[in-house]
Amino acid sequence: MRIGELVALTGASVKAIRYYEQLGLIAPARKDNGYRSFDDHDARAVSEIRELASLGVSPQQAAPFLECLGLGHDRGDDCVSSLSVYRDTIANLDRMIGSLSERRIELQRRLNESAERTFTQRSNMTDFTLLPEGLPVPDDDGAAGHLPGMHLPNLVLPTSDGRRVSFDALGPGRTVVYLYPLTGKPGVDLPEGWDAIPGARGCSTEACDFSNHFDQLRQAGAQRVYGMSSQSPEYQDEVVQRLQLPFTMISDESLAVADALKLPTFAAPGHERLYSRLTLIVRDGEIEHAFYPIFPPNTHAQQVLAWLEQHPA
Structure with a gap:
């Protein structure tokens, strides 16, 4: 198949497929006219790379999974070498999550500190037991009249x-x-x-x-x-x-x-x-x-x- 057909089959872009080829993850044959010719093995490899990328495994780390498929395994993570990539990726994600959590905590602290400072400066209503004057009074539309005697739902x-x-x-x-x-x-x-x-x-x-x-x-x-x-x-x-x-x-x-x-x-x-x-x-x-x-x-x-x-x- 030509590269356009591979794009349609896998959802990968032309640029991505050429990048995978540069990394040596796929090696399409060349026709006499110089055009690349991809087969089902290449399509499976591209799909595997894209699925791994969606989980945080970069194309640079995908080689063990493709080698595992090349050995005849049904899944690219049936081999021990693939599992080590999973572990490394999880460790990297844990570090990223920790760093992002620290940033979020600090941003939230600054937001609360700034908002409370602004609120104190701009509002005289510091007593939470008070309400603004002139609030509209809700009407009794009877929407709760049926409730007495009902049992609470099992939730x-x-x-x-x-x-x-x-x-x-x-x-x-x-x-x-x-x-x-x-x-x-x-x-x-x-x-x-x-x-x-x-x-x-x-x-x-x-x-x-x-x-x-x-x-x-x-x-x-x-x-x-x-x-x-x-x-x-x-x-x-x-x-x-x-x-x-x-x-x-x-x-x-x-x-x-x-x-x-x-x-x-x-x-x-x-x-x-x-x-x-x-x-x-x-x-x-x-x-x-x-x-x-x-x-x-x-x-x-x-x-x-x-x-x-x-x-x-």
Whole structure:
């Protein structure tokens, strides 16, 4: 076959094929007119080189794999010499990952330091228990009226502390799960027009209110308190650490719980679906009470506390 046919068969570029030939990885025959003539062996070699490259094994390291194929083995890594290339490549990747991780940590440190410095300089709102004035109040559209009496779905979800919880088996007694759309953090902008969306603003203030009343909630019969959103566990962990929350967050990035329980959600710029602010009182896997809509969020934990005190288990 000619080089154009080899390109079509393997997906490699003409330049790449000529480079492989320069490295001695393939050795096409020459016709009387001087054109290269490639065969099935060359096509297999080119495909092997490309597959290895996709894994981080450079063409310069591919020779042992091609030699292994040339000996009649079904796979290029059936030979011991190929395995040593794997080990060397893994070691190089580990070094790269370590270096990149160190860079990321330093960049994140500088970002947080700069953002917090800028935030302090430009904003008088340093108390997370406060909210801006004039926020729109969400309407009660009845979207949570069906929840009392429902059982939690059988879903296993990750948490901000690196663990996983069975959502239908949070534990005996009462559990408070407050759902929120998203929390901001230094250096990361909130969606455009966030404050104009009824019930959107106030996730950090709500978290702080639950933190401030955590011991009282426990004394009133809440065995556990969880925050829950569709943000990643890593993002949630940053919030838990920064706000020094005494409880963990549950991450539901696919909004599986929302789908199972038909919970209210909304869209915002850059976010197709977010949880509407809602709090569940769960008792032995069954929803006992639902708070919805929630406003203002910065005093909502006190509302939950009052309900628990008025409805002792």
